[in-house]
Structure formats: C-alpha cells, structure tokens
Amino acid sequence: MKILKPCLALVAAALVGGCILPPEEDPVLLKLDELDQRVGTIERVVRNESLLRIASELEILREEVRELRGATEALEYEAENAATRQRDQYLDLDQRLQSLERRTRAGDDALPPAVLPPGGEPVPGAVVAGPAPAPSGSDQASYQAALELLRQGRYPQAEEGFRRFLADFPDSALIDNAIYWLAETYYVNRDFDTALATFQRVLEEHPNSRKAPDALLKAGFCQYELKQFDAAQATLESVVAQYPDSTAARLATQRLERIAAERR
Structure with missing residues (x-):
C-alpha cells in the first residue's frame, strides 16, 4: 500500500497536467474569440447602417429645404403679382363704369381708356409721357385737368388736382364727381382706409348723385380689401338692393x- 499511493499520485498528476491545453487550442477560448469577432462585425455593420441612415435622412431634409425654398419663392412671386392683378381688375372695372357713363351722361366725366406703359400696368405716381393739361379759372376746366391727370395714371398729381378743385369750387355742380374721383386716386394706390372714407363722403353729402351706385360699390370693395368681410357683404348687398339693374349691382354680385x- 505504501508503494501504491505514490503511484496513484503520479498518475493523478499526469492526468491533471494533460487536461491543461495551450490557449490556441482551448475550445472555450476559441469560441470566445469567434463570438468577439462576430460582435465586432455586427457593430461595424450597425455603425455603417446608422451612418447610411443618417446620410439618407440628411438628403431628405436637404430636399425638403429645397422644396420649401421653391415654395417661398413661388409665394413671393404671387405676392408681387397680386397688386398687378388687383390694379388690372380695377382698370377693367373702371373702364366698364366709364363706358356706362358715356352712354348715360354724354359730355360728363367719362374717361377714355387709360394710357398704359409697355407692361400694361399703371404705375402709381409714375408720369406718363405727354404734357399735363393746365387748369384755367373755371370749375369745368379745373375739373377736366385733374381728370386728365387721373387718365394718364399720374395719381399723386390727380389727387392734388381734385383736392384743389374741392377747395376752389365748393359749390360746383361737379363736386360729387370730384369727390368720387379723388377717392379713386386713393383706391388705385391701395390706401383703402382713406378711399373708403372718401367714397362714403359721396354717399353722405350727395346721396342722389349719379356716382352714388359706384361709390357704394367701391366702398364695399374697400371693406373687402380691409378684410371687413361682414361689412363688405352688407354694403354690396345694398348695391344690389338699391340699384338692381345697374352695372354696379352686377359687379357687386x-x-x-x-x-x-x-368662406366655404
């Protein structure tokens, strides 16, 4: 027994020593290395995918910015053209009213078609080529001179001319017409507050004037431009009710x- 015990110890030591493998051959360590490599690969893939996703999102944002910039430019273009369209509508309306006046009031203040610059649009305050008519001492001559300035699109000068006429000839038979055309100089320059007050002056001081239907119509237009939609609707309905067979009523409708x- 004394001899067997040392032998068994040697065998056990040999067995234990044989179970210890070098790191490059240890299956557990090899598996851990493999897993570590796989995790690293996944991390790189995820990182690359994240970068690609971020790049894609950035490109989408850039495209949205380009679209917004284009939309902004389009809105700016529309805003610039809005005033042109409104002035064109004004001229169309005014010429229709003038045509009616020529048929119903020969020799009064009907304006011939407006003189337009090459772009087809009157420029507020612009001086059209040609000498301005000089007023003389009579109310008719002074009135016609101011009306000629308005016809030429020389709105500041026309405004001054009608103001001077109102101051010099307060008792003239043309006073209601002069107030109406003074209001028009404000309207075409988009001073809708002053235009509204002046059109209302025609209605208050000269309710039986031939200009009353047009003044009431334009008062409604001014309220519309000032976004006073309830008041504009009421005023335009009054035009239709009071002057049902007139051009003003058709335009009010x-x-x-x-x-x-x-409003829908």
Whole structure:
C-alpha cells in the first residue's frame, strides 16, 4: 500500500497536467474569440447602417429645404403679382363704369381708356409721357385737368388736382364727381382706409348723385380689401338692393359670390 499511493499520485498528476491545453487550442477560448469577432462585425455593420441612415435622412431634409425654398419663392412671386392683378381688375372695372357713363351722361366725366406703359400696368405716381393739361379759372376746366391727370395714371398729381378743385369750387355742380374721383386716386394706390372714407363722403353729402351706385360699390370693395368681410357683404348687398339693374349691382354680385366662395 505504501508503494501504491505514490503511484496513484503520479498518475493523478499526469492526468491533471494533460487536461491543461495551450490557449490556441482551448475550445472555450476559441469560441470566445469567434463570438468577439462576430460582435465586432455586427457593430461595424450597425455603425455603417446608422451612418447610411443618417446620410439618407440628411438628403431628405436637404430636399425638403429645397422644396420649401421653391415654395417661398413661388409665394413671393404671387405676392408681387397680386397688386398687378388687383390694379388690372380695377382698370377693367373702371373702364366698364366709364363706358356706362358715356352712354348715360354724354359730355360728363367719362374717361377714355387709360394710357398704359409697355407692361400694361399703371404705375402709381409714375408720369406718363405727354404734357399735363393746365387748369384755367373755371370749375369745368379745373375739373377736366385733374381728370386728365387721373387718365394718364399720374395719381399723386390727380389727387392734388381734385383736392384743389374741392377747395376752389365748393359749390360746383361737379363736386360729387370730384369727390368720387379723388377717392379713386386713393383706391388705385391701395390706401383703402382713406378711399373708403372718401367714397362714403359721396354717399353722405350727395346721396342722389349719379356716382352714388359706384361709390357704394367701391366702398364695399374697400371693406373687402380691409378684410371687413361682414361689412363688405352688407354694403354690396345694398348695391344690389338699391340699384338692381345697374352695372354696379352686377359687379357687386360677382364680389358677393367671391366672398361666399372664400368662406366655404
């Protein structure tokens, strides 16, 4: 037994020593290395995918910015053209009213078609080529001189001319017409507050004037431009009710239809 015990110890030591493998051959360590490599690969893939996703999102944002910039430019273009369209509408309306006046009031203040610059648009305050008519001492001559300035699109000068006429000839038979055309100089320059007050002056001081239907119509237009839509609707309905067979009533109906469409 004394001899067997040392032998068994040697065998056990040999067995234990044989179970200890070098790191490059240890299956556990090899598996850990493999897993570590796989994790590293996954991390790189995820990192690359994240970068690609970020790059894609950035490109989408850039495209949205480009679209927004284009939309902004389009809105700016529309805003610039809005005033042009409104002035064109004003001229169309005014010429229709003038045509009616020429048929009903020969020799009064009907304006011939406006003189337009090459772009087809009157420029507020611009001086059109040609000498301005000089007023003389009579109310008729002074009135016609101011009206000629308005016809030429020389709105500041026309405004001054009508103001001077009102101051010099307060008792003239043309006073209601002069107040109306003074209001028009404000309207075409988009001073809608002053234009509204001046059109209302025609109605208050000269309710039986031939300009009353047009003044009431333009008062409604001014209220519309000032976004006083309830007041504009009421005023335009008054035009239709009071002057049902007039051109002013037809134009008031068209604007009422627009207001109704915009409120839907």
